[in-house]
Structures are given as structure tokens and as C-alpha cells.
Amino acid sequence: MKKIIMILAGFFLPVMTFASEADLNIPSLKPEQNSLLYFGFIICILGLLFGLYQFIRVKNQKAHQSMLDVANTIFETCKTYLIQQGKFLVLLEIFIAVIIGFYFGYLQGMPFGGVLLILGWSVIGILGSYGVAWFGIRMNTLANSRMSFASLKRKPLHLLNIPLDSGMSIGVMLVSVELIMMLIILLFVPREYAGASFIGFAIGESLGASALRIAGGIFTKIADIGSDLMKIVFNIKEDDPRNPGVIADCTGDNAGDSVGPTADGFETYGVTGVALVSFIVLAIIPDKFISALDPTQAAIDIQTELLTWIFTMRILMIVTSVLAFYVNKAISKIRYTGKDEIDFERPLTNLVWLTSILSIVMTFTVSYWQLGGLANNLWIVLSVIISCGTLGAALIPEFTKLFTSPKSCHVQEVVTASREGGSSLTILSGLVSGNFSAFWQGMVFLVLMFIAYFASQFGLGDIMIYPSIFAFGLVAFGFLGMGPRYHCR
Secondary structure, eight states: HHHHHHTTTTTHHHHHHHOGGGGGGOOOHHHHHHHHHHHHHHHHHHHHHHHHHHHHHTTTSSSOOHHHHHHHHHHHHHHHHHHHHHHHHHHHHHHHHHHHHIIIEEEIEEEEHHHHHHHHHHHHHHHHHHHHHHHHHHHHHHHHHHHHHHHHTTOOHHHHHHHHHHHHHHHHHHHHHHHOOOHHHHSOOOOHHHHHHHHHHHHHHHHHHHHHHHHHHHHHHHHHHHHHHHHHHHHHOOTTTTTTHHHHHHHHHHHIIIIIHHHHHHHHHHHHHHHHHHHHHHHOOGGGGGSSSSSHHHHHHHHHHHHHHHHHHHHHHHHHHHHHHHHHHHHHHHTTTOOOOOOOHHHHHHHHHHHHHHHHHHHHHHHHHTTTTTTTGHHHHHHHHHHHHHHHHHHHHHHHHHHHSSSSHHHHHHHHHHHHEEEHHHHHHHHHHHHHHHHHHHHHHHHHHHHHHHHSSSSSTTTTTSHHHHHHHHHHHHTTTTTTHHHOO
8 A cells, every 4th residue: 555655656756765854854052052042032022022012002092982893893803704714724734734644654654753743833833823813903903993093183103103013013923923933943842853843833834824815815805896896786985884895895904914914924934934944954964064074063063053043133133123113213203293294104214224224234243243253254145145135125115115105206197197098098007107116126136136146156155055045045034034124014
């Protein structure tokens, strides 16, 4: 029977012949490296407390009772949606559990305890995506009603702080939860199961995020169209209280714009980390250190240094995001207190650039501290590569604003086309603006990834195979390091 199954799985055998997820041997860290990452738990717990503090801060904001009632109705409907999604995820996990058990237990011959550990981490991954999505929807429905009430007071600074507080709460919370889980695997799971546990965790969070993201997108479109149809059939406005599709539309907007992106952000941040960990373990091989007395130990030493460096960077990016948030908040308070009108784009843009600058400074500082002893000044090379991703996270909003800001010439062209031409001219003008936007954003990343590729040729190939692939992963890592701040948008 097993022979027949192996023949049917022939497409996968070439990969299994060389290595599999079970062969990811995560090296044991040195005592001083362990101590440093233990400190990361403290940072992550402080991040969770920060998220909780911001949650309470937003919740305590005043709002009219009618607004609170509507917001609560929307949340209850969103909760019903999430419960249904939870039931669906249970069925998916059962299906994935069978596959994981078959692959690792039967084909790979892993002991039952190891398979159970991987299954457990896949469940934790799903619960992580599901949990942060639930927190995100609760925060959003709280913030929406407070934002609506604050808009009546004509205090733009207060109006600005509510979405920033709620966005930072969600962003820091999801990153902190993610890092706690990954640190537990790195530091406490037995070495023979750590690599497979990383993979199981990534599978779980990807499964949860994909279901929540896809279903949320479908849900919001169906609800939006349903509300529009009610508007047409009964000849009432889309947001008219008599329109029974209003709450469904609001729920769909929250499902598509909050549940999906929050779970997706959790998954993307985690999967990128797992990919980098896997690449460090697989690409740094003893063959690169044949001149050393013990090539195997030399490779392991570099692996542990880079693993510690990666996790230290991820931990400290929480610190830079929170620090930039408070500095930007203080600057905004000085500049906008007492003003009746402000440009809401400006403080958000300031937060983007402030976080980017602090992250780049932190990247070079920490890299020199931890990797300054590596040959060929690799700390500079790695810092430049990560900074390309960090810089990209700041440049993309700038290029987006060129085509979407009310002050941009492209938006004005669409407005002019709408006033002076027909609907077809408006559509064409919008398509032209959208194509230009996609082109220039693509060019930004083309240039930044070329810089990363060019930098990877300066000594990185001396310690690992396929250095350019690692460089591209670090660009994504630098981009995602701005994750806590991006939820403010």
C-alpha cells in the first residue's frame, strides 16, 4: 500500500529526495543570544499592553447613544459573520490536519508526538489570524462611532487622533502576538521539531488569512450590491435608515476592509519571517566555509548570528513604530492645536517618514552591533538591503498620493473630464490615472529591488548560496517592518 502511495506522490518525490520541511534543523542559540531574545518577550508584552491601552482609550471616547446603537448593531452582525467563518475554518483545519498527519506521519515517518506538535502549531496559526481579525473588527466598530461623533465638534486634531490610536492598536497588537508565537518556537520547541513547527504555524495562519481575506472581499461586494439594489427598487438613498441593506453594507465594509487585511497582515508578517528563517538554515551550508577548522560549526555560528539578528530587528521595529507614533503625535499637537482646519494627509505622511527614518537608523545601528564582526562589512550590505524595503514603504504612499490625492493634477483631470465630458471620458481618464499609478509604483520597487540585488553581490555570496533571493526576502522584511504604522491608514 505504501509503495502505491509513494508512486502516486511521484511529483513530490524529487523535492523530498533532497530535503523537506522536516529537515529544517534550526540550530540551538548560544546562551547570550537566548538571553537577548528572552528580552524580546518583554517588548512584545509591552506591545500587547500598548494595544490594550489604545483600545481602552478609544472605547472611553464619548459618542451619541444613537451612534453607539448603530455601531453595536454593526459589530453584532460582524460577530455573526466571524462565527460563521470560524465554523468554516474548523472544517478546513480538519482537512489540513489529515494532510499534515499523512505527510509528516506516514510519508516522512515522524513520531506521533512530532506530528501532534505540528498540528498544534497549525491550529495556533489559525487562531492567531482569527483572533487578531476579531480584535480588529471590535476596534474598528468602536472607533467608527467615536469618529462620527467627534466630527460634529469641529476639532480636527481630535478627529485625527482617533483613527491613529485605533490603527496603532491593531498594528502593534498583531505584530506582538506574531512575534511571541515565533519566539516560543525558536527558543522552546525541541530542535528536531522546530523547523516543522514553523512550517505548521505558517500553514495555519495562511489558511486562516486566506479564508478571511477572500470571504471578506466577497461579503463586502455582495452586501454593497444588495444595498444598491434596495436603493433602486424602493427609490430611497443608499444610507437611508429605511434601507434594510445599510447595516449589511456597513458590515461588509468592515469585513472587507478590517477582518481580511488584519488577518492578512498577521499572516504576511509571519510567513515572511518563516521564509527568512528557513532560508538562513538551508542556504548557509558548510561548503561555504571549507577553509575553517570546522566548516559545519562555522556555518552554524553564522546561522545563529543571523537568526538572532533577524528576530532582534523584528522586535525593535515595534519600539520604533511606537516611538514614531508618539513623536508624531506631539508634533501634530504643537502644530494643529486650536486650528479649525488641517490637512489630514500631512500628519499621516509625517508619521510614515518619521517611522521610516527611525527604522533605517535602527537597522544600521543594530546590524553594526550584532554583525559588525562579519567579514566584508556584511552589516552594511544587509542594512542597505533592508532599508530598501523600509524606503519602499515610505515611497509607495507618496507615489499613490500623486494619483489619488484631491490636490493631485491627475485627480483634477478626472474632475475636469467629469464636468466637461461624458461618462465614457470620465472612465477613460480614471483608467489612464490608474495605469500611470501602477506603472510608477512598479518602477519604484524595480529600482529598490535592483539596488538590493546589486548590494547582495558584495560578500553575501561568501556565506550562503542564492544571496539575491535572500536579499529579496529582506526587502519584504523591511517593508513589513512598517506594518504597525500601516494600519493607521
